[in-house]
Amino acid sequence: MIAEHGIRRLLGSAEMARAYAVTVLAAVFSSYAIARMSSQVTLATIIGLLCVVGAAILWVRREELSLLRLAPTSLLIFLTWALVSLVWTTDKGDTVAGWLALVGYGFLAIAVGHLRDTLQTVRALGDTLRALLVVSLVLEILSGILFDIPFRFLGIQGNLAVGGPVQGMFGSRNMLGFVVVIALITFVIEWRSQSVSARLAIPSISLAALLAVLSSSPTVIVLAVCVGVTAVALTIVRHTPAERRGLVQGVLAALVTMALIAAFSLRHAIIRLLDAGSDFSMRGSLWNMILDYTPLHPVQGWGWFGAWRPAEYPFWNINFKLDEHHASALNAYFDVLLQLGAAGLVLFLLLGGVAIVRSWLVASARRSIVYAWTPLMLVALAVESMFESFTIVGAGWFMLVLCALRAGQSRSWRENIDAANTGVIPTLHAER
Incomplete structure (x- = not known):
């Protein structure tokens, strides 16, 4: 009983929620590298184990959750089809x-989404992508400059010395470009929300921008323009x-x-x-x-x-x-x-x-x-x-x-159902 109580307390702790979110994000964004360095079976096993741990955490925290709002209806219908x-x-x-x-992958997203609020999610994603982008740059330096040989087991061609394109640990230049844009959005939001200091935010943004240029991905330009216009609007x-x-x-x-x-x-x-x-x-x-x-x-x-x-x-x-x-x-x-x-x-x-x-x-x-x-x-x-x-x-x-x-x-329409059951009226005030 004492051991069971200890496990439940561990699974329900805030520290466990943060560690789980960071671990999930690291595994998800490292999926290509994991599969190439081991196998698809290893990757599937890691994702499966994380799903089991996530289900256990959500079960321990079940009183904080609403079954009606566990997942978007549109997602469930798509999965059913x-x-x-x-x-x-x-x-x-x-x-x-x-x-x-x-x-x-969808369940892992649902677990992280319920265990972390938006700001906590942004911080966890920012920390994860900072580490992965640093690793990607280091691997490109090793392959393209120090050793001057491609790392074929990771799909790295070793083109850094000639200005790219580079792939990092993500398998292709377009995937690197996609991750870089996600990282840039996250790093800027971190900075603007004062979650991190300029001493960390500026180098992070600079690293992501550098890898965006080195990726030579044509889609990065389109993505950057569209996201920039959206941000202005x-x-x-x-x-x-x-x-x-x-x-x-x-x-x-x-x-x-x-x-x-x-x-x-x-x-x-x-x-x-x-x-x-x-x-x-x-x-x-x-x-x-x-x-x-x-x-x-x-x-x-x-x-x-x-x-x-x-x-x-x-x-x-x-x-x-x-x-x-x-x-x-x-x-x-x-x-x-x-x-x-x-x-x-x-x-x-x-x-x-x-x-x-x-x-x-x-x-x-x-x-x-x-x-x-x-x-x-x-x-x-x-x-x-x-x-x-x-x-x-x-x-x-x-x-x-x-x-x-x-x-x-x-x-969500389900907020009104929750409100009817709890007596709490959901509101979304326009803040000035």
């Missing part, structure tokens, strides 16, 4: 494995009086719509400006090929797999026709359309779209700058999803679920 695709998939074993990966809304905020929101929505239309119309000129013609041309060929396969299963798709299985149809056939070795559609929306059909794509857009709207409204009304972290992160995920499929696997999926949960905790 992915599981239902087991009926028509071309390989049931791979679909189960892909679905379990979704659930595993959110700042304008936050400083607008509450009675005029609706008008400003409407004007911004119209400007975003026109900007998207203009960007689509000028897409070829933008690609030339980014000097990424061959990269985007390859993506265009892949997406056109995917659109040739979607009409065969337009509503339900070919079954959920997550990352492509090279031996499964239609993935091997797409790669064969293109003479490529793609491991994804290089676009999360096309990947969901191919694997889960139009129904799955609608559910995926609903998951992300509802989260963006909720988090934007919360950030607009709350004074603390930390509430801006969630909508900025969701915008980064949405934009990145147009160029890579990171958002449906691993760290990207983890961040999407975490942000969707965070957005739903402040603005």
Whole structure:
């Protein structure tokens, strides 16, 4: 009994919650390195054990939780549809494995989201990414300068001495660029919320900016511009009086719509400006090929797999026709359309779209700058999803679920049900 009481007290402690959050974040963002240095089985075991520990912590803290608000409804529906695709998939074993990966990373996000508030999440993520970016830079220095040999076991090509591109411990320059943008958003929010001093924030931002440049990833520029514009727009809304905020929101929505239309119309000129013609041309060929396969299963798709299985149809056939070795559609929306059909794509857009709207409204009304972290992160995920499929696997999926949960905790229809049961009226006052 004494030992049981001690375990329960340990699992329910604040120290355990922080240590668990940092461990989960480190494991999630190091997934590629873990799998390459050991195996996918080792990675799956680590994720599984963290899920067990997270479930134990949530059980000990169950009196602090509401079952109705445990996970976003849109997330549960999307996961259910992915599981239902087991009926028509071309390989049931791979679909189960892909679905379990979704659930595993998603559960870790839910656990962290309930154990840590927004500021605590930002601090834990900031500490984790600082360490991983330092390790990435050190590995690139060792490979590209000191030893002058590629570290093939980590996918590091050793190009630092010639100015890049570098991959760090994340497997590709685009994944490094994606992580760097997440880190920049987090480091700036840490600094602006006075969670860390300038002595730590400025070197952190400088490190992330350096790796962004060295990654030579064309998507980093697009991400940085979109997140920067979003930050400016959110700042304008936050400083607008509450009675005029609706008008400003409407004007911004119209400007975003026109900007998207203009960007689509000028897409070829933008690609030339980014000097990424061959990269985007390859993506265009892949997406056109995917659109040739979607009409065969337009509503339900070919079954959920997550990352492509090279031996499964239609993935091997797409790669064969293109003479490529793609491991994804290089676009999360096309990947969901191919694997889960139009129904799955609608559910995926609903998951992300509802989260963006909720988090934007919360950030607009709350004074603390930390509430801006969630909508900025969701915008980064949405934009990145147009160029890579990171958002449906691993760290990207983890961040999407975490942000969707965070957005739903402040603005959700389930708050009213909780209020009816507890007698507490949920409010979201516009703070000035």
